[in-house]
Amino acid sequence: MDAPSQLISELLSGPIGLGFAVVWGAIWGSFFNVVIARLPLGRSVVSPPSSCFACGARVRAFDNVPVLSYLWLRGRCRACGARFSLRYPLVEGLTAGLTAGLWWAVVARRPELDLAWRLARFTLYFAFTGLLLVLAAIDLDTKRLPDVLTIPGALLLFVAGFAVDDVSWGGRAIGMVVGYLFVRLIADFYYHVLGREGLGLGDGKLLALIGAVLGWKALAPTIFLASVLGTLIAVPTLLVRRRAARPTPEITAPPGAEVALRHVEVPFGPFLALAAVAYQFAYVITGETPASWLWPG
Secondary structure, eight states: OOHHHHHHHHHHHSHHHHHHHHHHHHHHHHHHHHHHHHGGGTOOSSSSOOBOTTTOOBOOGGGOSTTHHHHHTTTBOTTTOOBOOTHHHHHHHHHHHHHHHHIIIIIISOTTSOHHHHHHHHHHHHHHHHHHHHHHHHHHHHSOOOHHHHHHHHHHHHHHHHHHOSSOHHHHHHHHHHHHHHHHHHHHHIIIIISSOOSOHHHHHHHHHHHHHHOGGGHHHHHHHHHHHHHHHHHHHHHHHGGGOOOOTTOOOOTTOOOOGGGSOOOSHHHHHHHHHHHHHHHHHHSOOTHHHHSOO
16 A cells, blocks of 8 residues: 555544544435435425425525534524424434444454445445435335335445445345345235235335345344344334324224224334344444354355
């Protein structure tokens, strides 16, 4: 490595590089909020500029600083005082934190490795993590995982994986196919045998996306961890919220009546996304994945 490259590597591996990652993540987190809010409504994510949902006033540049603007405006519109969702600073802060973690694990922790390769790995895993975050938030809001994100995302990230080659292309191709078919079989079983919907096909496309990046060996640990997280988080939440569950065409109940837990919809996508991010961090930090314990070689 020549002297200029060595200097750049040292800068990126130190506090300056980590600070860059935090700012980079926060800026992208702001854009992710736009996608989360507009895409389900069929609106453009690039125009018009951000504005207050209540009064329509444009958000000024100095009021659009990730996380900080929410704090100094106290979560309200400067023009009309309408309250903004707490999701905005949470997504920005979470993206900044995850980006910093990825930067440390992929770029800063191993300065002896080729810098271009480290940056390529960071770019791949950052795009993957950001897409999972957006999909999880949309699923929480709408109980839908948009095909416009999952399908192109799986294909693009599969191709991008060739630049890093952490997982063989065959393993990633099998991961895409098996991930989708696993959920498709469960969904068909619920629909044709039990006469009701179980997992949605959007979960299958999300699992295909995960397999396209992490490979087929990641699927079993990801599904297992997502199931555990879903049980630990969703069941207590459902027990508290089921009285407030809204009746659907399939469910008729008087106002305030309890609805059976099996009739309350819980999106599984956020748990799959969280499990995939955890699996990914285990890989990029330790170099060994939980899958290696189950699938040696």
